[in-house]
Amino acid sequence: EGLWDLGRPSDSAARFLDNREVEAAAAASTLVSFNLYGSYVGAAYVTAERGQTASADKLFADAMCYFENYIRSTRQGSFDSEILRALVKVNQVELATAMGDPVRARAAAKGLRENLPKPQPGNAYEQLRMTFNLRRLHLALGWAELQAGDLAARSAQHRRQQRLCQRGGRRFHRRRRSARPGRARSALL
Numbered sequence: 001e002g003l004w005d006l007g008r009p010s011d012s013a014a015r016f017l018d019n020r021e022v023e024a025a026a027a028a029s030t031l032v033s034f035n036l037y038g039s040y041v042g043a044a045y046v047t048a049e050r051g052q053t054a055s056a057d058k059l060f061a062d063a064m065c066y067f068e069n070y071i072r073s074t075r076q077g078s079f080d081s082e083i084l085r086a087l088v089k090v091n092q093v094e095l096a097t098a099m100g101d102p103v104r105a106r107a108a109a110k111g112l113r114e115n116l117p118k119p120q121p122g123n124a125y126e127q128l129r130m131t132f133n134l135r136r137l138h139l140a141l142g143w144a145e146l147q148a149g150d151l152a153a154r155s156a157q158h159r160r161q162q163r164l165c166q167r168g169g170r171r172f173h174r175r176r177r178s179a180r181p182g183r184a185r186s187a188l189l
Helices: 009-016 018-027 030-049 053-071 079-099 102-109 124-148 151-188
Strands: none
Touching: 018 030, 018 053, 030 053, 030 079, 053 079, 079 102, 079 124, 102 124, 124 151
């Protein structure tokens, strides 16, 4: 993201894919698979923002191969497994929004909020992860509604996001924003 912030989107997409040399290790390491998933999703976002939707879809499909390798290492039906599957769906909404396709974003989000896994009562970490994913979902849907020109729906998404921020999701946002100048500097090195 640092290179993107500096106005260098091509370099940003390439930087996300720098770790392609470890792809061979992904078959043996779920940790490598999950990191490659994140890298490919990041590259897909940047590519989508540049208007290259076919390339973005291909990168996201490649990311899903690594995700499926990783998800096999989690206990099926567990909160971790289900929240990660929900994260992929949130990523799809964010990707559609980056592409400027509000119809696709709405379709990807259909039923997602209602089908999210329920955190264990009293488990603050699970609750925080849930809040984080919901905040991202409503942020992406808010952008999609704005792209579609539906200001009333945009306001509703914004209110949902604000309520989630009040419940604790804001910690992620603040930390990420404060790290931007550092990421920009480190991207140049």
